[in-house]
Amino acid sequence: MKPFLLICFLLVYRINCQTLFWFDTNDIKNPDFAKDDIPDFFFTYDSNTIQQYLSDSGSMVYVAGDIPTPDFGNNVILIDNETTFNQWTKVINPDVTFGGQYEVPEIKNGYFNRSFYPVDNFGFGNEGEEHNFKWCVRIHFDSLLNPQNIPTTLKVTHSDDIFIFVNGQLKFTYLGIGDEVVGFHEIENLSGNTFSTTPLDIINCNRKRRDIHVFGIETNFEIQCNHVDECGVCNGDSTSCNCFEGINCNSEEFICIKRECIDNQCVESGFNCSEHYNDNQCISNVCNLNEGCRSVSIDCNDNDHCTIDSCDSKIGCINTLVDNCVECGEDACISTNPCLISQCSPVAIDECDRSLKNCSHPNPCIQGGCDSNIGDCVFFETGNCIECGSIACITTDICSPSKCQISDSGIPSCVQVPINCTHPSPCVFGFCSLDGVCEFIENLDCHKGGDSVSSEDTTGITTLPTLSTTSSTTTTTTTTTAITTSSTTQNLTTTLSSTGSTISQTVTTISSTTFGGTISSTTSIYDPCSNKNCPKNQHCNNINGLAVCSKTDCFSCDDLNCPSQGLKCISIKNDQFKHHCHNCCEYIVSCSN
Numbered sequence: 001m002k003p004f005l006l007i008c009f010l011l012v013y014r015i016n017c018q019t020l021f022w023f024d025t026n027d028i029k030n031p032d033f034a035k036d037d038i039p040d041f042f043f044t045y046d047s048n049t050i051q052q053y054l055s056d057s058g059s060m061v062y063v064a065g066d067i068p069t070p071d072f073g074n075n076v077i078l079i080d081n082e083t084t085f086n087q088w089t090k091v092i093n094p095d096v097t098f099g100g101q102y103e104v105p106e107i108k109n110g111y112f113n114r115s116f117y118p119v120d121n122f123g124f125g126n127e128g129e130e131h132n133f134k135w136c137v138r139i140h141f142d143s144l145l146n147p148q149n150i151p152t153t154l155k156v157t158h159s160d161d162i163f164i165f166v167n168g169q170l171k172f173t174y175l176g177i178g179d180e181v182v183g184f185h186e187i188e189n190l191s192g193n194t195f196s197t198t199p200l201d202i203i204n205c206n207r208k209r210r211d212i213h214v215f216g217i218e219t220n221f222e223i224q225c226n227h228v229d230e231c232g233v234c235n236g237d238s239t240s241c242n243c244f245e246g247i248n249c250n251s252e253e254f255i256c257i258k259r260e261c262i263d264n265q266c267v268e269s270g271f272n273c274s275e276h277y278n279d280n281q282c283i284s285n286v287c288n289l290n291e292g293c294r295s296v297s298i299d300c301n302d303n304d305h306c307t308i309d310s311c312d313s314k315i316g317c318i319n320t321l322v323d324n325c326v327e328c329g330e331d332a333c334i335s336t337n338p339c340l341i342s343q344c345s346p347v348a349i350d351e352c353d354r355s356l357k358n359c360s361h362p363n364p365c366i367q368g369g370c371d372s373n374i375g376d377c378v379f380f381e382t383g384n385c386i387e388c389g390s391i392a393c394i395t396t397d398i399c400s401p402s403k404c405q406i407s408d409s410g411i412p413s414c415v416q417v418p419i420n421c422t423h424p425s426p427c428v429f430g431f432c433s434l435d436g437v438c439e440f441i442e443n444l445d446c447h448k449g450g451d452s453v454s455s456e457d458t459t460g461i462t463t464l465p466t467l468s469t470t471s472s473t474t475t476t477t478t479t480t481t482a483i484t485t486s487s488t489t490q491n492l493t494t495t496l497s498s499t500g501s502t503i504s505q506t507v508t509t510i511s512s513t514t515f516g517g518t519i520s521s522t523t524s525i526y527d528p529c530s531n532k533n534c535p536k537n538q539h540c541n542n543i544n545g546l547a548v549c550s551k552t553d554c555f556s557c558d559d560l561n562c563p564s565q566g567l568k569c570i571s572i573k574n575d576q577f578k579h580h581c582h583n584c585c586e587y588i589v590s591c592s593n
Helices: 004-010 444-449
Strands: 019-024 042-044 077-079 098-103 111-113 135-143 152-158 162-166 169-177 181-187 198-206 215-219 257-262 265-270 283-288 292-297 307-312 316-321 325-328 331-334 340-344 352-356 366-370 377-381 385-388 391-394 402-406 412-416 428-432 438-443 461-464 492-498 501-507 538-543 546-551 568-573 587-592
Touching: 042 077, 077 169, 152 162, 162 181, 169 181, 325 340, 331 340, 331 352, 385 402, 385 412, 391 402, 391 412, 438 444
Parallel strands: 438 461
Antiparallel strands: 019 098, 019 135, 042 169, 111 215, 135 198, 152 181, 152 215, 162 169, 162 198, 257 265, 283 292, 307 316, 325 331, 340 352, 366 377, 385 391, 402 412, 428 438, 492 501, 538 546, 568 587
16 A cells, blocks of 8 residues: 555545545456557547446446447547446456555645556556556545636546546546547536535546556646535634635635635635736736736737837827828828828729829919928019919010010910110110110211201210221220120120230120111121211221221221131120220121120
8 A cells, every 4th residue: 555545544634635446457357458559649528328427336337238439530449348348447347357445635736747657556466567557546526616606627637538527427528548638627516505515526547558647637626625614615614704815815816716805705706917917008918727817918900001000018009190191991002202192092992192282373473392301382483474364474585574465355475575775866776785774876977968866865875986097006905885685695805906006805796676676687688888888998897787887997797707617796886986095996896606
């Protein structure tokens, strides 16, 4: 007999001692135990061939006669017949089955053994082997089940067959071969009585030789209770009715039981993990039997494609809106450029349309655009522009400003209206300067023909006198007055030698200007000098469409021959000619592009 049997006997009134009934046989005496060649996990949960209640002697009874019981796949025979099965847990023929019993105080809640061989050296003995491999045991408990409002759970880990009887009734069957099987079972407290125990029998068999045999028990209730005191305490002494949380009323997270004192009673309920682990709002705590609380991350997905989902441990889920985002079905239209407007396509499902932000201005002379840094519209005015209905009239030539014109039908349009610089006297040449102002030049030779300019008409007129041909050995710096036109002014510097004098010139091109009519351009085939007779020592120059007589010793356009260089001849009036230097050239010519 094992040594702990005596200990349990001596302390039977002080500790919980449960009884183990053992039944020894071998594969020769009973063919149901000849399963060494069957692979693990050939089994069935079907218990229809087994009586649903233990017999009065506590044994199992076969109810299918000579019909064998196969595994669920119909591959192997697990029970031959009633003769073989009925001797699993009952001594009918001592030559086939040998039985006995002893107390096992160590088998209680939390028990686990991977080398569970409780019949070693009992019965027919180990028969020369390391262990006795062919047996069944029935372990009897008097259990205190939980109240009906609290689940009563039992976890059993085992090798080979397992049968669980509650109050003598079969509640679970695993019939077959397996090296390590885990089962979770919920036991219902049908009576609801928490002041009396309920019989619980667990039968386990070993029918295959192997290196291990696993057996373990875990519960959330008192699996062995010799008596229940008046306080409803298993093996209590009736002094525990005064409830003190943390002393005699303790919660057990591992088995998911919360205990608290209510009306001086220790009341049990399910363990609420969130009450104990609520610091992190991003964690959901759940309690699993024999594991305790487990932390599971909260899912903060709000199924909105235009939010960034995150979690803050203090406040929980945060769903941050994405700027410039429009949700389109299963996708999101996101614009990284604030000047691009995203929207769902009206024709294509789950697709985006993007367009530029409208920064147009009602005034056509004000241009608008979008600042891609901030997404705001910015505006600027167009120079030399007047509003003309829905269009802008922009002046590009200051001597021909753009004007707004409305037709009889109300349609606006822009017209270029040249500035009229026509002078009443035919001997005065008028033109528009770069400043958009009319300037005039008087031709004195013109008056010899009888035309004259009255004193009232001489304001702003530059006189063109006859050029002097007297030579000089002195060096004279000549200042010229630019004659500006509606075309672009070109400043050139030309050094001309005339009778030992060096003349520095700044010249300006003059193009045709309208004076109440059209004056021919310098590129016209008409030569005004063809009808001009100049005095002695002078020759005619075509100065911007006018026939002008100048000294023969001054350079003319013909002398320069600008067209041979791919250029054109330009001339400029010399203001020094009349007032300071009568021997200077009246006009200075040069080639320009």
